[in-house]
Amino acid sequence: MSIALYRIDDRLIHGQVVVGWGQPLDCTFIVLVDDEVRSSDWEQDLYRMGVPPSIEIIFASVDEAAERLPAWEADARVGILLVPDIDTAAALAGRSDRVKRLNVGGIHHRAGRTERLRFVYLSDDERAKLRQLAAAGVEVTAQDVPTARAVPLAEFA
């Protein structure tokens, strides 16, 4: 089944991902792509605590993820790939043509960002980067949980 969800979520592994998406997808592995977390054993231990034993967590840098995406896509299990921000998503999409769709699941308020959806706040630069990804052929939608509507990029960026 491979990677069923490519998701941008600044909380990374949390309830919406593990329960909200993980249960209906019958997800059994999560790939967390974040250079900072990849280099911190302690941060990895922290994220492992939030996941039941039935789900494997794979920590990867952007470079490692780009290299291993074909194998994850060929995996018989169902997986979710998480990145913390748009820059990481763009970096991964720039290194691998396997990224065909992106779910914007949670980008919260910070200085310089404005509210686009209840769970999506974007700066002008981030909006431009999402549009660049779409122009490159990536289907970008926003959807926090599976029961919500997938909002097309044109409606929020």
Added chain:
Amino acid sequence: MSEALRGVVVSHSAVAQALVSAVAAITGIEGALVPVSNEGCDNDALGERLLQAVGPRPAVLFVDLPGGSCLTNSIRYAKQHADIAVVTGVNLAMLLDFVFHRDLAPADAARRAVDSGAKAIRVTAA
């Protein structure tokens, strides 16, 4: 302990606020517990909410689930600050006991809270 412990309830949505209100309504004790919701927060923002809620006091963080952003950020906070203990699976019974036993060290108060909270979970006769 020279200073009474603070309890900080950390939850999804409005669970924390509801629990804190219920404890005040039952005991009449105000200010012993502070609610923190993860609503609308990324990890940095939730860390800042925890910092504001705990203040310069020893504290026990009562988290709703044994996983997720509330827990990961609470543990991250405890790792970076002294005299902080973290308990998961918060329920009303453990908070009611906690507000009357805030003269303990954080780790001892956390163990006591787990005991009292677990004892409240049972199957009753019909």
